[in-house]
Amino acid sequence: MPAIRPSSDLRNKYTEISDFCHKYDEPVYITKNGQGDLAVMSIETYEKLVGKFELYKLLDEGFDAIEKKKVRPFKNALSDIEKDL
Structure with a gap:
């Protein structure tokens, strides 16, 4: 199941998102105003x-x-x- 987070979590919970991306080798989908906006993943x-x-x-x-x-x-x-x- 994909990880979906609001854009505010990039600012407020960056470390949590980074840890997830490194642990699971999969992207986190970021929403903006309830719509898909970005996919964030580890290098x-x-x-x-x-x-x-x-x-x-x-x-x-x-x-x-x-x-x-x-x-x-x-x-x-x-x-x-x-x-x-």
Whole structure:
């Protein structure tokens, strides 16, 4: 179940929100006037999330290259690299 807090808690209960984010590795949703406004998370959780997005992007590029036949066997690529040395 997501943690939902009013925006006033950022000012009044910052340490409590920070402790929660570090303990559970999940965001806290902040509301403003009863509506969703922000998601707050620890730096570690944010970096993991960004890392996953970067990995998904690279995997997507790889699958796209395979689909468009823009790949070649590893041995051939390695041979070309060794020739340049």
